[in-house]
Amino acid sequence: RRFTTIDEEVRREREQTRGSRVWLVAQLVSMAAALGILVWGGWRLMQPPTAEQLYGKIIAEIDQRGAEDLRAVGSELNDFLARFPEDRRTEEIQRYRQQLEFQKFERQARKKSRTGGPEETNPVESIYLSALNVAENDPALGLERFHSLLALYDPTDQSAGAEPLQAADAAKDPNFLWLVLARKQIKKLTSRVQQQSASQLPLLQKRLTMATKL
8 A cells, every 4th residue: 555645645635726727717718718719800890891891782782683783782882982072983872872863763753653643843844744655555555655655755765774773863953853754665675565465476377377278
């Protein structure tokens, strides 16, 4: 049997105490590191997005869904223009912002044509809304009325190629937006009428064939 001396006992207690202290220090360091990561993560989350982040989100959304409805990135567009007016991409973002405003105006016009509203005092607006209503059931007739609207109020094609919204031109001529919308409707209805004609062509050919056999 081996006897433990007092010196050995003291040394062993010191080693155990030293090991406990090392373990405690390691635990404290780990907790401090975890707390630091949480604080850093919270700070990062509270920081406003950078110009690169905003631009990346805007372009990614447009690449995925197209630019026909920009409402999903409306806040990002406003944020970018407000915080980074000197950025080299500001002109591009401004064009998207104008396009968003144009889309808003177009939605309001479409809603007004369906639900009615205050009696229109602007003849261009009145003709546009009437033509839009007609086009719902008769695209060809609606197309004809939109062409008549442009022939009457924009014979020199000043509104051609003016989409998205150009605020300066709109301010000079209150009819400007309605004329731009009319051109957009003409493009849509032309495609729609052509598709209807193409789908009806086989039936017409069949009827002509049957008529020649009589």
